[in-house]
Amino acid sequence: MHIPDGYLSPETCAVLYAAAAPFWVVALRRIKRLLNTRMVPLLSVFAAFSFVIMMFNIPLPGGTTGHAIGVGIAAVVLGPWGSMLAISVALLIQALFFGDGGITAFGANSFNMAIVGSLVATAVYRVVGRGAEITATRRVAAAGLAGYAAINAAAFLASIEFGIQPLLFHDASGAPLYAPYPLAIAIPAMMIGHLTIAGIAELIAAGGVVAYLQRSNPSLLKFTAPDAPELDSTRVRTPRSMRPLWIGLAALMILTPLGLLAAGTAWGEWSANDLADPAAREHITTVSQGQAPPSAPPEGLARLSEIWTAPIPDYAPAFLSSPAVGYVLSAMFGSGLVILVTTFVGWLFGRRREKLTTTTPIE
Amino acid sequence: MELAATKYAFELADVTYRYDEITALDGLSLQIESGRRIAVLGANGSGKSTLLRLLDGLYFPDKGTIKSFGEPLTEEAMQDEEFAFAFRRRVALVFQNPDVQLFNPTVFDEVAFGPLQLRWEKSDIRRRIDETLESLEISHLKDRSPHRLSGGEKKRVALASVLILEPEVLLMDEPTAALDPKSRGHVIDFLADRSNAARTVITATHDLDIIEDIADHCLVFENGRLAADGTPSAILADHDLLERTNLIHAHRHRHPDGSFHTHPHAHRFHEHDHEHK
Amino acid sequence: MNKTTSAKSRRHSGTFVERTLTGLVRKTERALFAEEIARADGLLQRLDPRVKIVGLLSLVVTVTLSRNLFTILSVFALGVILAVLSKVPVRELALRIWLSALFFTGAIAVPVLFITAGEPLLRIPLIGWTITAQGLTSALYLTSRVEATATLSILLVLCTSWSSVLKGLRVLHVPVVFVVILGMTYRYIFVILETARDMFEARRSRLVGRLDGRERRHIAAGSIGVLLTKSFYLHHEVFLAMQSRGFRGEVYVLDEFAMHSRDWLALAGFAVLVGAAVWLGRQESLQTLLNLS
Numbered sequence: 001m002h003i004p005d006g007y008l009s010p011e012t013c014a015v016l017y018a019a020a021a022p023f024w025v026v027a028l029r030r031i032k033r034l035l036n037t038r039m040v041p042l043l044s045v046f047a048a049f050s051f052v053i054m055m056f057n058i059p060l061p062g063g064t065t066g067h068a069i070g071v072g073i074a075a076v077v078l079g080p081w082g083s084m085l086a087i088s089v090a091l092l093i094q095a096l097f098f099g100d101g102g103i104t105a106f107g108a109n110s111f112n113m114a115i116v117g118s119l120v121a122t123a124v125y126r127v128v129g130r131g132a133e134i135t136a137t138r139r140v141a142a143a144g145l146a147g148y149a150a151i152n153a154a155a156f157l158a159s160i161e162f163g164i165q166p167l168l169f170h171d172a173s174g175a176p177l178y179a180p181y182p183l184a185i186a187i188p189a190m191m192i193g194h195l196t197i198a199g200i201a202e203l204i205a206a207g208g209v210v211a212y213l214q215r216s217n218p219s220l221l222k223f224t225a226p227d228a229p230e231l232d233s234t235r236v237r238t239p240r241s242m243r244p245l246w247i248g249l250a251a252l253m254i255l256t257p258l259g260l261l262a263a264g265t266a267w268g269e270w271s272a273n274d275l276a277d278p279a280a281r282e283h284i285t286t287v288s289q290g291q292a293p294p295s296a297p298p299e300g301l302a303r304l305s306e307i308w309t310a311p312i313p314d315y316a317p318a319f320l321s322s323p324a325v326g327y328v329l330s331a332m333f334g335s336g337l338v339i340l341v342t343t344f345v346g347w348l349f350g351r352r353r354e355k356l357t358t359t360t361p362i363e
Numbered sequence: 364m365e366l367a368a369t370k371y372a373f374e375l376a377d378v379t380y381r382y383d384e385i386t387a388l389d390g391l392s393l394q395i396e397s398g399r400r401i402a403v404l405g406a407n408g409s410g411k412s413t414l415l416r417l418l419d420g421l422y423f424p425d426k427g428t429i430k431s432f433g434e435p436l437t438e439e440a441m442q443d444e445e446f447a448f449a450f451r452r453r454v455a456l457v458f459q460n461p462d463v464q465l466f467n468p469t470v471f472d473e474v475a476f477g478p479l480q481l482r483w484e485k486s487d488i489r490r491r492i493d494e495t496l497e498s499l500e501i502s503h504l505k506d507r508s509p510h511r512l513s514g515g516e517k518k519r520v521a522l523a524s525v526l527i528l529e530p531e532v533l534l535m536d537e538p539t540a541a542l543d544p545k546s547r548g549h550v551i552d553f554l555a556d557r558s559n560a561a562r563t564v565i566t567a568t569h570d571l572d573i574i575e576d577i578a579d580h581c582l583v584f585e586n587g588r589l590a591a592d593g594t595p596s597a598i599l600a601d602h603d604l605l606e607r608t609n610l611i612h613a614h615r616h617r618h619p620d621g622s623f624h625t626h627p628h629a630h631r632f633h634e635h636d637h638e639h640k
Numbered sequence: 641m642n643k644t645t646s647a648k649s650r651r652h653s654g655t656f657v658e659r660t661l662t663g664l665v666r667k668t669e670r671a672l673f674a675e676e677i678a679r680a681d682g683l684l685q686r687l688d689p690r691v692k693i694v695g696l697l698s699l700v701v702t703v704t705l706s707r708n709l710f711t712i713l714s715v716f717a718l719g720v721i722l723a724v725l726s727k728v729p730v731r732e733l734a735l736r737i738w739l740s741a742l743f744f745t746g747a748i749a750v751p752v753l754f755i756t757a758g759e760p761l762l763r764i765p766l767i768g769w770t771i772t773a774q775g776l777t778s779a780l781y782l783t784s785r786v787e788a789t790a791t792l793s794i795l796l797v798l799c800t801s802w803s804s805v806l807k808g809l810r811v812l813h814v815p816v817v818f819v820v821i822l823g824m825t826y827r828y829i830f831v832i833l834e835t836a837r838d839m840f841e842a843r844r845s846r847l848v849g850r851l852d853g854r855e856r857r858h859i860a861a862g863s864i865g866v867l868l869t870k871s872f873y874l875h876h877e878v879f880l881a882m883q884s885r886g887f888r889g890e891v892y893v894l895d896e897f898a899m900h901s902r903d904w905l906a907l908a909g910f911a912v913l914v915g916a917a918v919w920l921g922r923q924e925s926l927q928t929l930l931n932l933s
Contacts, residue, residue, distance in 0.1 A: 004789070005703070006788075007786070037887065037889040038879050041875045041879040042875050044824030044875075044878075045824075045832075045871050045874050049832055049867065049868060051825070053864050055664055058857070059856040096793070099737065103700055104700060170778075173774055175773075175775070175777035175778040176756065176781070179782070180752040180756060180779070185755075204861060205860070205861060213869070216865065220868070447886070456881075458877065463877035463880075464881045465827075466827055466882065467827070468826070475894050479894060480886035488894065508675070508827075510830035
């Protein structure tokens with residue numbers, strides 16, 4: 001997810017720096033007004049915290065581990081503006097000092113993970129957690145889903161940034177100059193990993209931390225939840241279960257692609273046919289702010305769109321043959337498959353260990 | 364703005380301070396004369412750190428008043444930049460954990476931080492940094508990062524970072540905590556040296572072995588209240604007081620020659636934080 | 641409980657703890673390595689940090705601007721020369737930067753060889769896939785660009801102490817408050833890293849029983865929660881410590897820079913190199929020099 005230097009064209013980098021800059025300025029002003037003298041130490045220590053937890057290995061269902069960016073946690077504790085600044089600073093130190101993520105791509109990485117990530121996480125947390133008590137299980141689910149949605153939104157943006165490179169930038173011989181994979185490959189390739197491994201790591205981190213803070217330090221959660229009703233300490237709470245979180249996740253996996261379909265051809269999902277069709281070209285020109293796409297579809301894209309729609313029989317409804325469907329299906333299949341396999345493997349190993357321990361004599 | 368020289372560095376009247384539900388200081392009244400060396404004794408949570416933070420104008424009382432050099436020390440007064448700068452220059456606090464006090468990239472930047480915020484002349488700052496580092500024998504650490512320093516070195520840099528301001532009042536929070544014996548010795552020597560620039564020194568500690576060296580008056584705290592005050596020798600002689608305020612274990616005795624002795628026998632008092640079943 | 645099973649289960653339940661611990665230690669070591677090299681007496685170390693930041697970052701941008709392989713590889717070679725002149729151990733550079741970039745980006749670039757439309761170059765026997773000239777060029781673009789930019793940006797931090805990097809950032813018109821936040825972030829990364837390491841080491845010594853996935857996730861999230869609470873406390877203490885020394889929200893810093901004649905010379909040198917590389921990078925005809933078709 002940390003885009004290195006060399007994957008994006010300087011033009012793309014410049015655009016994304018320009019896109020990130022106003023957010024940084026507004027965030028800095030807002031946080032300054034909100035926190036006053038406390039801003040500098042708060043942002044510094046939280047950026048350091050974010051940096052450190054990016055190195056944590058989060059155990060995932062099935063026995064693997066993954067890394068979280070921590071944007072879900074940051075957004076839940078600091079709110080969107082503090083979160084985008086803290087994560088940006090952590091990303092800058094990673095880029096400058098540890099070589100994780102490029103310097104020219106810092107604007108892109110910040111825009112994807114820190115800015116859009118924080119905004120998406122905040123939106124999801126507010127909607128799902130609306131009106132819930134600070135210690136409600138619903139807040140755990142809200143934070144988990146916030147992290148999950150944020151990381152996937154960021155990955156989706158990154159995949160679009162990758163995917164438009166070969167469309168826009170190639171040398172005289174036609175060889176792509178930067179990230180070489182078109183949208184039809186870049187999107188599913190990025191999304192499969194993030195809908196599963198990275199997304200779930202983020203979900204566990206954000207949801208788990210909120211559950212922890214509810215028990216040990218609920219005051220830290222109050223900053224972003226001013227609407228939460230006062231705590232009723234006399235009410236006996238049932239033990240928390242992660243089940244609502246998993247159900248929410250499943251719903252999200254199903255609903256996200258449906259939303260894309262409902263909106264027609266999603267932005268960035270231009271099939272080879274779209275590029276040749278004048279009406280579609282005009283549409284793309286408007287959504288990409290006046291920059292006209294190349295008139296002849298790159299041959300690679302045309303060929304690739306077939307990979308994803310090949311298994312769909314010809315007599316199926318026409319919309320099923322678009323690359324958008326291809327990627328949605330592959331993402332869903334891919335993520336479902338990974339979860340199934342890891343769960344099965346985990347279950348298998350779990351059983352075998354169980355046997356081992358029960359048959360060994362207890363001294 | 365200059366604050367006048369007054370008899371009392373601090374005057375506290377009926378000061379109460381609460382953290383949410385916990386009362387850290389409960390109706391405390393006391394006066395601290397300028398030029399005294401005070402040891403504030405008390406177990407963890409007795410309110411001594413809170414007292415230092417109130418004296419440094421970082422916390423403000425929920426009830427009661429604090430005056431510093433005759434001027435009321437309030438949140439409103441500290442809003443005034445002129446007053447705040449005069450006060451910050453005059454009163455300095457060395458935190459228990461040097462990591463919170465050393466937040467700059469290098470030792471040089473650390474020592475420069477205070478004077479820079481108080482808007483000193485830049486040429487003066489450079490000169491004073493050299494002098495301060497020299498006097499604490501840490502000139503060789505000038506370009507080092509704080510995370511590369513030992514515990515003792517960190518403590519000295521933390522001291523340098525406030526001594527550069529030549530404060531009249533030096534507040535020290537547990538200065539010997541978590542130090543190796545040599546560094547601990549350095550800190551005691553520094554505090555015992557009456558010629559050092561700060562005239563009033565208030566040290567919060569539960570290290571009874573050092574108080575005769577560093578203080579000529581002791582305040583003993585218990586649950587946010589002043590339990591006793593007196594000279595170090597009088598306080599150290601009062602076993603019941605020290606035991607009651609959890610400053611010594613029951614089995615620790617002071618001999619007439621002034622040394623401490625630890626008996627191997629079992630505790631006389633047992634405290635349980637759970638109930639017997 | 642049987643000894644072998646307990647050892648086995650400890651290893652299992654500890655994997656994420658162990659891995660995290662290794663990661664934390666490695667980060668600290670890497671920072672120490674960088675600080676050592678920054679103190680060596682080499683070419684780049686002797687330059688004013690502002691010159692280094694402007695010069696090396698311009699070269700990074702130049703690499704991303706280049707539209708032919710010759711220029712990218714030339715700037716890469718320049719980076720290697722600078723590394724040698726600055727006493728950066730090339731073996732370390734090769735292991736830490738070049739190899740890891742090659743594995744990561746190389747793996748990503750392999751399919752490009754086959755799926756990019758263009759002139760067929762080579763047909764792999766047995767599987768029958770065709771490598772195209774465009775595919776090969778594109779894969780080379782990606783890997784060489786990544787190698788060159790990674791080398792140049794790592795040279796910056798290896799040959800400049802972090803505090804100088806920070807001060808140098810101010811010439812790029814990064815606001816003072818941002819530079820101060822960066823400096824403090826870096827400082828507290830080490831404090832929090834240490835806290836995290838202690839926490840995981842204590843955890844490792846206590847983890848003896850078998851943990852199921854749920855419990856392991858519980859521990860991981862709990863560790864982050866503990867760290868978050870500690871960080872919150874830490875920020876509050878730092879805030880008080882700053883206030884205690886007169887901080888009122890605005891930060892003032894000392895600028896300690898002097899440009900020597902060799903710095904002006906170096907700046908001019910960088911300008912010439914960057915100018916030449918930018919011009920060279922725009923020559924699409926140069927592609928034939930290395931065109932593999």
